[in-house]
Amino acid sequence: MTVSDTQAAPMTLPDGWESVDPPEGVRFLALAPESGTFRANITVTAQTNGDLGFRDWQVGSEMAFAQMLPGYTPIDLERLTIAGQEAGRRLAMYDGPGGSALTMEQWFVAIDGVGHTLTATVVTSDYATWAAQIDATAATWSPA
Template sequence: MQDQPTTPPPTLPDGWEWVDPPEGVRLLALAPAGTGTFRANITVTAQTNGDLGFRDWQVGSEMALVEMLPGYTPIDLERLTIAGQEAGRRLAMYDGPGGAALTMEQWFVDIDGVGHTLTATVPTGDYATWAPQIDRTATTWSPA
C-alpha cells in the first residue's frame, strides 16, 4: 500500500481537484480539462535520498531532469527555507507531449534523508494565469 501523507494537503488553485495518484506519487492534483494535449498538474513526492546531502541530491535531480525532459531549459533556481530546513525552488521549461511548451515550477526540501518535492507543471501559455495560485499552493504545503 502506498505511503499516504499525514499532513493536510496544500491549497489548490481554483477549479483544480485531487485525484488518486499513481505509484510513487503522494498527491496528485489536476487542473480543469482544457483544449490542449496536456493537462496542468501538481504532484507531491517523497523519496529516500540515501546518504546524499541536500546539494548532491539537487545536482543529481538537475542532471536527471536534463536527461528525462526534452528541451529542458532552467530559468531560475533559488535557495529557500522550508519547514526550517535548507530548501530550493526551480523554474524551468521543457517540451511536453506533442511538442507542447511546458513550464515546471518545483519546490524541494530534504527532511531527515527524505527528499520532499512539490512540482507544478502547466502549459507555458497558461503559466502567467496559474503562477499566483501555484505560489499559494507552495506556501500552504507541509512536507512531512
C-alpha cells in the same frame, strides 16, 4: 480548495483543481480543469535520498531532468527555507507531449534523509494564469 489525505499534509489548491488518486511513487496528485491536450498538474513526492546531502541531491536532480525531459531549460533556481530546513525552488521549461512547451515550478526540501518535492507543471502559455495560485499552493504545503 484545501485538501488533505494520509499521504500529504493539507494545502490549498488553485481554483477548480481536483485531487485524484496518484500513481505509484506519487504521494499526491491534483489536476487543473481540462483544457487542451495537456492537463496542468501538481504532484507531491517523497523519496529516500540515502547518503546524499542536499546539494548532491539537487545536482543529481538537474542532471536527471536534462536527460529525461526533452529541451529541458532551467530558468531560475533559488535557495529557501522550508520547515526550518535548507530548501529550494526551481523554474524550468521543457518540451511536453506533442511538442507542447511546458513550464515546471518545483519546491524541494530534504528532511531526515527524505527528499520532499512539490512540482507544478503547466502549459507555458498558461503559466501566467496559474502562477500566483501555484505559489499560494506552495506557501500552504508542509512536507510531512
